[in-house]
Amino acid sequence: MNSENAIVVRNLSKRYRLYTDYKYALLEYLLLRKKSYHTDFYALRDISFETRKGDVLGIIGDNGAGKSLLLKILSGSVLPTSGSVVVNGSSSSLIDLQSGFKKDFTGIDNIRMNLVISGYGQKKYEYLIDKIAEFAELGDFIRYPVSSYSTGMLMRLGFSISSVLAEDVFIVDEHIAVGDNYFMRKCIEKLKELHREKKTLVIVSHSMHLVANLSTKVIWLDSGRIREMGDPPTVVRNYEDYILKKENKEASQKIQPLSDEARILQVRITDSSGKSREVFDTEEDIVVEAEAVFHTPVKRPVFGVAIFKEDGRYIYGPNTFFDRFDTGECEGRIRFRILYEKPPLLNGKYLVSVAIFDPEHVYPYDFHEKRYSFEIRSNFLDHGDIKINHRWFIEKV
Amino acid sequence: MIRHVKYYYDQRYLLKLFIVNDLRSRYTGSVSGIYWSVINPLLMILIYTFVFSAVLKIEFHKGSGTLNFAFYLICGMLPWLSVQDSVLRSTTSIVENADLVKRAKFPASILPIHIVLSNLLTMLIGLALLIIILIFTGNPIKITILQVLLLIVPQLIFTLGLSWMFSSIYVFVRDIQPFIGNFVLLWMFLTPVFYPSTIFPQKYEIFLILNPAAHIVNLYREVIMKGNLIQPLSYITLLIESVVTFLAGYIVYTKLQPRFTDRL
Numbered sequence: 001m002n003s004e005n006a007i008v009v010r011n012l013s014k015r016y017r018l019y020t021d022y023k024y025a026l027l028e029y030l031l032l033r034k035k036s037y038h039t040d041f042y043a044l045r046d047i048s049f050e051t052r053k054g055d056v057l058g059i060i061g062d063n064g065a066g067k068s069l070l071l072k073i074l075s076g077s078v079l080p081t082s083g084s085v086v087v088n089g090s091s092s093s094l095i096d097l098q099s100g101f102k103k104d105f106t107g108i109d110n111i112r113m114n115l116v117i118s119g120y121g122q123k124k125y126e127y128l129i130d131k132i133a134e135f136a137e138l139g140d141f142i143r144y145p146v147s148s149y150s151t152g153m154l155m156r157l158g159f160s161i162s163s164v165l166a167e168d169v170f171i172v173d174e175h176i177a178v179g180d181n182y183f184m185r186k187c188i189e190k191l192k193e194l195h196r197e198k199k200t201l202v203i204v205s206h207s208m209h210l211v212a213n214l215s216t217k218v219i220w221l222d223s224g225r226i227r228e229m230g231d232p233p234t235v236v237r238n239y240e241d242y243i244l245k246k247e248n249k250e251a252s253q254k255i256q257p258l259s260d261e262a263r264i265l266q267v268r269i270t271d272s273s274g275k276s277r278e279v280f281d282t283e284e285d286i287v288v289e290a291e292a293v294f295h296t297p298v299k300r301p302v303f304g305v306a307i308f309k310e311d312g313r314y315i316y317g318p319n320t321f322f323d324r325f326d327t328g329e330c331e332g333r334i335r336f337r338i339l340y341e342k343p344p345l346l347n348g349k350y351l352v353s354v355a356i357f358d359p360e361h362v363y364p365y366d367f368h369e370k371r372y373s374f375e376i377r378s379n380f381l382d383h384g385d386i387k388i389n390h391r392w393f394i395e396k397v
Numbered sequence: 398m399i400r401h402v403k404y405y406y407d408q409r410y411l412l413k414l415f416i417v418n419d420l421r422s423r424y425t426g427s428v429s430g431i432y433w434s435v436i437n438p439l440l441m442i443l444i445y446t447f448v449f450s451a452v453l454k455i456e457f458h459k460g461s462g463t464l465n466f467a468f469y470l471i472c473g474m475l476p477w478l479s480v481q482d483s484v485l486r487s488t489t490s491i492v493e494n495a496d497l498v499k500r501a502k503f504p505a506s507i508l509p510i511h512i513v514l515s516n517l518l519t520m521l522i523g524l525a526l527l528i529i530i531l532i533f534t535g536n537p538i539k540i541t542i543l544q545v546l547l548l549i550v551p552q553l554i555f556t557l558g559l560s561w562m563f564s565s566i567y568v569f570v571r572d573i574q575p576f577i578g579n580f581v582l583l584w585m586f587l588t589p590v591f592y593p594s595t596i597f598p599q600k601y602e603i604f605l606i607l608n609p610a611a612h613i614v615n616l617y618r619e620v621i622m623k624g625n626l627i628q629p630l631s632y633i634t635l636l637i638e639s640v641v642t643f644l645a646g647y648i649v650y651t652k653l654q655p656r657f658t659d660r661l
Binding site: 016026076077078079100101102104105109112113116117118119 | 407408410411414418422494496497499500502503504569570655658659
């Protein structure tokens with residue numbers, strides 16, 4: 001094994017035997033496995049990868065893809081069915097701390113316990129206890145049994161212990177999202193610090209932002225296999241595309257008529273000249289045009305078109321009700337259109353919802369939720385959600 | 398095996414932490430915490446002494462004295478309770494601390510071990526109190542009392558073996574818990590705790606010979622109450638039984654331990 005490698009995983013698989021009832025497992029054991037009562041389930045299959053020292057490995061994927069299991073195997077708390085895992089140096093893992101407290105011990109005693117488990121002798125660790133307690137910022141609670149802690153407090157303690165103990169490899173589950181914003185930022189700072197100290201990090205997260213920002217290498221797990229592995233921007237983008245497609249597919253599958261009065265027939269996203277487009281520049285006019293049919297005459301129905309960032313964040317959603325736009329009496333086929341003038345949107349993908357409501361804007365006749373999309377690609381590199389026109393000033397005083 | 402002994406030696410701080418917390422947690426919420434480990438057995442001794450010597454007035458033989466019966470009873474009960482409580486509490490210890498056991502570096506065996514050691518400590522405190530009371534009530538204490546140290550060894554490895562075995566089997570077969578509860582009850586009556594072994598029916602004597610707890614209880618009484626030398630035959634039988642139990646428990650535990658996480 002190359003000494004530059006921190007983690008080497010070869011052909012790793014984890015199989016679970018699923019029994020409908022555990023008595024069958026016992027039966028099978030007693031019959032010396034002559035007869036089989038189980039179905040095999042591969043939670044991980046044929047995983048191979050390696051990371052170099054100082055790498056930050058991000059693991060992404062849907063729920064149930066095997067991310068957490070992979071972490072548990074890396075941290076040694078679950079044994080693989082086949083294949084090999086070599087972790088160079090001592091590792092510390094956040095996941096197994098999450099639930100791995102002795103509930104009736106005080107915070108201090110839990111810190112002690114973890115230090116001893118990690119191989120610290122009695123003498124060496126007194127100053128580490130202070131360091132951990134200080135990082136956790138639990139105040140007097142540190143002297144009370146952890147059974148009295150909230151989830152956030154447990155997480156603080158867990159992160160504090162495991163990050164201070166991180167010697168060579170630090171394995172972090174997405175639980176860092178449990179803390180409040182302040183502590184989460186502190187965690188991320190700590191992760192960056194560990195990275196600067198050339199420690200190897202393994203991070204599982206649903207926050208693509210976090211993964212894309214911190215990682216130096218990303219693995220995308222799909223149903224227990226590696227679907228893609230490589231540099232973070234590419235893998236994260238491909239994964240996000242996949243999510244988007246999946247959501248669209250799901251959305252179009254669940255077309256349920258909400259009520260009979262009206263139906264949205266089709267929706268187009270075009271530029272101001274009426275040409276269908278998918279990619280726009282920042283501050284370029286965007287038109288969303290929809291065709292609908294009204295089965296019964298409705299006086300002043302409400303039309304709404306909303307824009308979301310691809311992670312689901314609501315950006316803007318005007319409708320004819322709030323805008324006091326008179327839609328008149330609608331019957332039969334109609335076409336309505338909204339022109340977004342110079343939207344100050346920054347780079348990224350956007351989702352569009354289109355809806356028709358009753359005149360009182362109480363319930364929708366039809367609602368196409370986040371079913372349409374467009375992308376903004378521009379030269380503005382500014383961070384954030386929207387562009388706010390601005391000027392800078394500087395002067396000597 | 399030597400590797401394992403070293404392993405547990407390395408875990409001594411953890412063991413200390415667990416034992417202290419265990420002793421403390423028995424009297425949770427109490428201000429004096431750990432001091433109850435002394436007060437509690439003292440109260441027990443006083444209550445038994447009062448009940449059997451002042452209220453019930455039970456004697457072994459005519460003229461042997463009611464006070465003696467109370468002490469005799471306590472001297473057998475302390476080691477028995479230590480074994481019983483160790484076995485009962487150890488059985489569920491691994492399952493109850495599933496989250497900890499799932500952790501990579503956590504030595505699961507420390508859970509039954511610390512319960513056994515904590516109980517042993519409680520028993521020793523109780524016995525020390527008993528011996529002090531015996532001295533104060535005018536009973537002669539001879540140097541032979543030091544033989545207690547010889548009894549601790551087989552008691553420890555026997556209890557440890559049984560606790561390892563039950564705690565690891567319980568992970569896989571949860572049905573054994575009610576069985577163990579009843580088994581321990583039967584076991585208690587087959588052990589001369591509340592009666593002298595001399596009244597045990599001769600034809601069932603095999604139960605006494607095969608029962609390590611019977612040897613333990615009898616030998617403690619011989620050494621503490623009578624100041625006798627340990628009967629070699631009984632002691633050797635006990636040693637053999639303890640070692641066999643220990644090895645059996647150790648083998649079962651090490652065989653099952655790698656598969657704990659799949660079942661917890």
